[in-house]
Amino acid sequence: MAEPAYSLLPDTGEPGFGVYVHWPFCAAKCPYCDFNSHVRHQPVDQERFAAAFLKEMATMRQFSGPKVVTSVFLGGGTPSLMKPETVAAILDGIARHWHMPDGIEITMEANPSSVEATRFRGYRAAGVNRVSLGVQALNDRDLKFLGRLHDVEDALKAIRLAREIFPRMSFDLIYARPEQTVEAWEQELRQAISYAVDHLSLYQLTIEEGTPFFGLHRAGKLIVPDGDQSALLYEATQEITAREGLPAYEVSNHARPGAESRHNLTYWRYGDYAGIGPGAHGRLSHGANRIATATERKPESWLEMVERDGHGMIDQEILGYEEQADELLLMGLRLKEGVDLARWQELSGRDPDPRREETLLEHGFIERLGNSRLRCTPSGMLILDAVVADLAC
């Protein structure tokens, strides 16, 4: 199969329009994961799911109207458990419902335990041009602790294969693991950078309610680094990635300039996106309204709803201007480029409270970029939620 030619369209700086498709199945459930992912011991009927994705797309297309797609993201779950034919059907469906120019970013998440060359080539032939690998750690002890099914050898094999087959690739690591020292993390991060191409996602381990880690943590059987240690790990991450040419463009995402994830930029620039599949969220402009959509999380219930009603939406909320302004701030302050103040003022109908802004400026948590943008400083990023809450009031 000939691989499609690919040259990434330049980033216009605009929010864009993304399509997110959620594949909700995994081979095993990781103990820290609170994503909408499910383990099934019977084979999943992929044709039936693909048909339902297409049906729900048709409904989302009615909401969004005609749009030019600027990125597609196949997330999960573990989308690399999909057959290439399923991926091809989904991408064909998107192209039928919206305009999908050549050169847009089409990302698929993949797990090193479910990677093999033939399938990777099949995804590439279907149109996927960027893969995001869930590597998570580069030592076997921590991979086991994180409940991952792969070891370091599998991860390195997957990275090599992804580099060979896809024009763009990224991988994720989780840090701030129990007993992780700054020195050990620095060493692991340098090793990761030596395998990276132009993008890395580096997340701190968070203990989410309802997960096995949450129970262990509450029982005192799982100790994670405290705030000070996490801050040291975060600072080391920023310093090393910046020095190595992969600076943060978002709290947890690092790229060489121009290699930022277009899809995630759409979220953080508060653009529109259609969320397809079980438990997917979307933001769609419909006339003068902006609608937040959410679908049924349980895969089989979602499937039945789509087959019956044409969609699995359980929530369609019209967002007020104030809510949109808060969301814009919440998303935009994650970015190094910050938020467009004129857009925020238009939505919220006001300027940032001068006293609150002054206090945050004095403490060095935020800074102005000329008169038009506001962003968090590196120390502000460490207390991002508090900064957002302060400005949004």
Ligand code: SF4
């Ligand atoms: S592979 Fe990813 S989505 Fe699946 S359970 Fe693990 S962390 Fe969650």
